[in-house]
Structures are given as structure tokens and as C-alpha cells.
Amino acid sequence: MSYQLSAVVADADLLREQTVDLDHAVLAALRQDFALLPVTPQLVEEITGTPPDFATVDPTAEHPFHLLFPPSFTELLRGWSGLGPVAYLEAEFRGGAGRQAAVVWLGGEVGFGPVFDDVLDDPRVDWPINAALHRLGVEPGRWIDPFAEVGLHLERNTAGWLAHGRRGLSADYWDDLAERWEEEESRPRPAT
Numbered sequence: 001m002s003y004q005l006s007a008v009v010a011d012a013d014l015l016r017e018q019t020v021d022l023d024h025a026v027l028a029a030l031r032q033d034f035a036l037l038p039v040t041p042q043l044v045e046e047i048t049g050t051p052p053d054f055a056t057v058d059p060t061a062e063h064p065f066h067l068l069f070p071p072s073f074t075e076l077l078r079g080w081s082g083l084g085p086v087a088y089l090e091a092e093f094r095g096g097a098g099r100q101a102a103v104v105w106l107g108g109e110v111g112f113g114p115v116f117d118d119v120l121d122d123p124r125v126d127w128p129i130n131a132a133l134h135r136l137g138v139e140p141g142r143w144i145d146p147f148a149e150v151g152l153h154l155e156r157n158t159a160g161w162l163a164h165g166r167r168g169l170s171a172d173y174w175d176d177l178a179e180r181w182e183e184e185e186s187r188p189r190p191a192t
Contacts, residue, residue, distance in 0.1 A: 028165035064101035064116035081105030102132035
């Protein structure tokens, strides 16, 4: 099974306010009042006025992202971070192998990263996305790590996140469905 992520994550209100006038911005609700903004080619072009550029080779520590950041895109995220921490996250996994990369802007400056890891042999809390989410203010909870705590495991790719956002689903949507099913299944059935 594969997993792909290219998204901006920040406080839901911050992202809602900053993207209200963007035609290609779709926000997906996460837990703990965070939201995810899938970074699509259409969104990058709307923000920057030019189509996005992507790396032609696999990302590395020196060049951690598949998306090559246009200066205007970086400036936009830097500006948003004056209102609260903003992270850009990338991940790609296939068959258990993959990579993560993250950068966080705090108060108009890069406050963390960019960090890249394609081995992921450090403790989970030190993986790039978990470390970035910690800097955003994600609090520990019942889930295994910050990644799962906010719900980044719920969709497998950008198309999934776009559908999640367009349908207005909460990060607890699947948990709510499972609970309702369990309640229905545990009700006594009338004898026939």
C-alpha cells in the first residue's frame, strides 16, 4: 500500500483565514484544531502565477522536497507564520520503504528544518513530520505519535485529502463510523 503527502499544516483558523480567497484551496480538518491544505499544482500556480516545478531526482537531505519551492510560495508561508506556526510536510511510501521531509516557519522565519529522512530508524518522535508537528503544538494523546494524533494517517494521498476537505469530514469521521457500527451491532435483536 502506498502513501503520499504534500501539504501545509497549521492552525485551522489561520489556514481558513489565509485561504478564503484562493479558488484552489481545500482545507481538510485534523484533530486538535489543525487543518491540512493539500498542495496541488493548481494551488501552487494560483499562488505563484506559474506552474510548479518538481525535482527530477529523488529527494535527499540536501534537496529534501519533491516540490521545488518558488520564492513567492515560500514568502506566502513565511508571512502566514507571523500569525502562527506553519509547516510544509512531504512523505512518500511504497511497500514499507519511503521518505519524510518537513520544514516549519515560526514568526516569519524558518524555525525547524528542512529535515529529511529516508531511513526512519530514529525514535518515532524524531521523524521529520512528528518533529514538525510537535513544533506546531500538537499535544500527545491516545495515538501512537503526533502523525496519527492529528489524523495524518486517515487519507493515503492528495486526492483523498481533497475529498476529505470537500466533504467537510472531521478527522474523527472513521472513528465515529466504527463506533456507530459497534453500537448497532451490540443492540439486542428482536426474536423472530
